[in-house]
Amino acid sequence: MYTNFMKETVITYDQVFKTYKADIRIKKKALTGLHFQVQKGEVFGVVGPNGAGKSTALKILMGFVRADKGNIDLNGQSPTNPASHKFVGFLPENPCLYEHLTIIDHLKFCARVNGYSSQESVQKIQNLIDLVDLSHSATIPIRRFSKGMTQRAALACALFHEPEILILDEPMSGLDPLGRQLVIEIIREYNKKGHTILFCSHILTDVERMCDRIGIMCNGKLASIIKPEELAQNVYSQTTNGEKKTPLESFFLKTVEEQSL
Amino acid sequence: MNNIFAVISITFKEGLRQRILYGVIISALFVMFFAVLFSGWFMRDISKIILDFCLSAVSVGGLLIPFFLAVNLLSKDIERKTIYAILAKPISRTQYILGKFGGLIALAAVVMSILSASSLVSVWIGKLLYGARFFTDFSLLAFTQAVLMSWLSVAVLIALVVVWCCVTTSAFLATLLTLFTYIIGQTIDDVVRFLSVDTVGVEISATVEKTVQVVKYIFPNLAVFDLKLQAAHNVILPFGEFTTIGMYGVCYCIVALSLAVLIFQKRDLA
DSSP, X not given: OOOTTOOOEEEEEEEEEEEEESSSSOEEEEEEEEEEEEETTOEEEEEOXXXXXXXXXXXXXXXXXXXXXXXXXXXXXXXXXXXXGGGEEEEOSSOOOOTTSOHHHHHHHHHHHTTOOHHHHHHHHHHHHHHTTOGGGTTSOGGGSOHHHHHHHHHHHHHTTOOSEEEEESTTTTOOHHHHHHHHHHHHHHHHTTOEEEEEOSOHHHXXXXXXXXXXXXXXXXXXXXXXXXXXXXXXXXXXXXEEOOHHHHHHHHHHHHHHO | OHHHHHHHHHHHHHHIXXXXXXXXXXXXXXXXXXXXXXXXXXXXXXXXXXXXXXXXXXXXXXXXXXXXXXXXXXXXXXXXXXXXXXXXXXXXXXXXXXXXXXXXXXXXXHHHHHHHHHHHHHHHHHHHHHOGGGGTTOOHHHHHHHHHHHHHHHHHHHHHHHHXXXXXXXXXXXXXXXXXXXXXXXXXXXXXXXXXXXXXXOOOOHHHHHHHHHHHHHSOOGGGGOOHXXXXXXXXXXXXXXXXXXXXXXXXXXXXXXHHHHHHHHOOOO
């Protein structure tokens, strides 16, 4: 788990701006000076309302989208450099794999691009398939998979080369409670090995359970960063219309309301 | 290179698993049957009719790849974000484009090889049924030249599909642009020839002439790759001419793919 002694920065967003052309005349500001850092070995969770810019931030970090302004550093390299992806595993939101191929085909592809020999990869592929609990569906094409199974298959692909940094966009979306528990356990185990995890999620309870630090994104920038223990120390719990909220929910709503003013 | 081959392999596998081979094999059986059947109606020209029919089938089979599979595999990759599964790995956008192109031309090669083999079987059945004297004109070299050039024209078209898929996010628009390119490529040679001949009473405006000249240099002249007629009449293209046409196709693919890479490097994959 993250401690104050671990200060090596592996991900840096330095005043990052991004505007999309929503239409010929309409422009949408996705990021408006995003600025934060993620330290080595920590689990950093980003939460925020829809359209806050969470996914855009991750896509910029992966080099899929170019920032208009600002610097992004991924383990000392530019995200647009494909070599930086050697140390990174990425799970996109609603992952879409090749429908007619099996999870084995996808993992063989991962093995090939990461320089594994076919002998080395056989055992590794089997272990990963077992890890994500898809051994009964290993030879079935992805198009026959449920959303949750596809999510777990994509996670296996992201974990294949044991990346130092794991970037997850809504890793728990579409998963049933069992699937969610499995993914949480995988992420925790992965973090215990000293790997860094940055992820976005809408499910605040999962974020609260898993993260060392939580960033709340609003209107394209990080409005606040808090540690789960700080949430527990401060009384953020509140009741609205008789509905009890968790400390993170209360803090999240308070921050978003403040930013909207 | 390993990364390019990995993308070629995954593209090829995904294409094959879309069960195109079943369709191609059924088409090959139809071609064999109808080529033999129809050619019997044209005594003396049996060999020409069989070859013309079969080589047309090879071309059409090859064209299915750029028009249907290439747009499907490339445009949908970007549209449905399957591309993230590739680009999240240490693969550059250039390697992705080259890998996709490689996978698609490999698929075209497999499809056209199956149809070519069935064409040769048709010729063999034709010889057995109608007699070898009708096939004295048949040349395997001319047939091979025609098939190779047909494959090269499909490769050029696939390179252009890659360009259009990098330009537009819409699979429909990419298909439409490819269709326009194909029509222009097939007809531009005839249009230029028509304009170069002075016809009494017909005046061509300078703007039209200039436009045609520009189009001629931008779009590929696909008609030069069409050697069906030569193969049907046992005309073997001299090595120099064959190589020149081949180089033209290869150069066009290189230019188109370079353009695609340039566009794709700047594109946001949001």
